[in-house]
Amino acid sequence: MFVAEGVLMYFTEAQVKQVFALLVENFPGCYLVFDAMSPFMVKNQKQHDAIKHYSAKFQWGIKDIRDIAKWDSxxxxxxxxxxxxxPAKYYQRMSLFNRLIFSIPPFKNMYHLxxxxxG
Structure with a gap:
């Protein structure tokens, strides 16, 4: 099992595809746990309260994570x-605004694990 948390969104789509290809070729049957965001979130990253202060920029977002099957069967x-x-104890820590945003259909897919x- 490989974990890529807070990493892939800084890569281009070509680089993300390369990571997947390297893993499947060298570790067939492995699992990968990773976070991803929507293209909407990548496009609007300057609105993010922390990211707007850094020079590193998000580059990769995917609308439907199941589309990775189109990259390779x-x-x-x-x-x-x-x-x-x-879990409720973590969800309740979010501001009411964020909880509302993450429940609206266009926005609930903005970030996911x-x-x-x-393979």
Whole structure:
């Protein structure tokens, strides 16, 4: 199992595809846990309260994480968790505004944790 938390969004899509390809070729059948965001969030990153202060920029976002299967038939998303799926004790720590935003259909897919099997 490999974990890429807070990493892939800084890569280009070509680089993300390369990471997946390297893993499936060298570790067939491995699992990858990673977070991803929507292209909307990448496009609006300057609105993010922390990211706007850094020179590193988000580059990769994906509208539907299951689309990685189009990259290679060996990639399978096993599980997706959205912010609203967080345990209540963590979800309640978010501001009311964020909880509302993450419950509205266009925005609830902005950020998610994923489990994929490669190979």
């Amino acid at each position: 060996r990639y399978r998303v096993r599980q997706v968790k959205f912010m609203k799926d967080a 994923n489990l994929a099997k490669l």
